[in-house]
Amino acid sequence: MTRTRGLLTAAAIPLILMAGCARPDSAGSAGSAGTAADPITESATAGKGDPTVLVRISQEGGFVPTSYRYGRLPDVTVYADGRVISNGPVPAIAPGPALPNLQVRKITKEQANKWAADALAAGVKTGNDLGAPGVADIPDTVITATSGGKTETVRVTALHQAQPDDPNLSNAQQAARKKLAAYVDELNAFAGDDGPDSFVPDSLAALAQEYVASDDGLKQQPQDWPGPALPGAELSAGTHCVSVDGAAKDKLWAAAGKANMRTPWVSGGKQWQVTFRPLLPDETGGCAALKDAK
Template identity: 65%
Template structure:
């Protein structure tokens, strides 16, 4: 069965791409709590993410980083997903635990692999492919590299010099090693349990090929605060015991499940927050 990694499941994409008619909510309302940062929050040592590509902006709000390594040794990745339609309602997030020393080594290795701000990785002759953005913090300094079509460019692409090809190959090998380790290393990863989750909400549009039974929405009133006024994409942040109830319901749903709230049907894409992400739905406004 075909599997994919690093983006929302293909089945989840239609929900977030649909332009609905949700009514604007009000930012800062009780339905959109602000997540406070904690002094104990771990530092991000390495993050691999995808940005851009040929897709409308709404998709970006739900996109998760491919892999994140924290200073406390947690390694959180987007695990493989099937291409079944409709796909699961929740993204497959995995968390493994390594020693803080090994976490720092991964950050050191990222710099050795070429993660350096301003590095010239060239522009291959490939269109509409997301950029891979790798950030690493080592020795008190943070470096970020952005690579267009890291894994999609041809090895003989005439737009790339030999040096650029070599640098891209080195970065790709590092990224592959990290994601493979996080999924298959020892101890084995387990499902990530977030402290908060965002529900990205639009008016539900029925799909004649995937008729679904309604599920009553057990969280804050929908639709919540508006993220994109053009498409009326809205968002509510769910925390605490209410979050646990929502996640339990979502585990029984799929990406095309209609959720009912306030006498209306809503399409929802779930976007769990990672340990370093604070600010609730408002923090997603700058998603790329």
């Protein structure tokens, strides 16, 4: 199952209503988590958990604006302390909610390590050549896994979009891609299985661009910006960033929860379009954590 949440407007990349996937327990799974009513915040485990990434599946590149890459979240991350953080379903409305629907579930450290070992067995190996199918403008799926003291990374173009009879792919490459895709689908499905909890981060980045009114006929109500003055530090031409934590993060999170992706935020007498990018447990240093996004 693929989970997507875009930085773009609905006219450019439609939001897709994604249903949760079910996956039965097996020897290779991390099992099922109990249901909890309250969101899990990173602060609940800060200083107690290990934010080392054991497995991360993310999307990079593709035919998207340069600014898009800074707001893109990994599909799923498995941490050494057993946290599994993933993108949850988003409503098929335009404009969509301002905040992404991050989900978290907790598994044992042993189960987390099993997912990492399974990733290497599925073909996550640095330098593994999985071919270049005849598909244009599709993001690469990048999978990193650490197991047995060894970290491996594989990059796959159009992992799910390539045709089974693509003449650019050898039989061996097709077989390897199928095996890797099965692992990716299994982990994505597991991450959303059994009603995972909402994840609220300790730190939040706000990506600001000058607001440009759209011609979709939908009138957006400007809102006063409750965070640090915009636009903040420049990440790339036209895209800036500020980050907050603590009480300032809580205030901004609450305001963003009442907004949508096209809400004009007023700061310094100007209107800004803001994309909210939660910083994950391993992403430290505020906006600097996003500077190498691809």
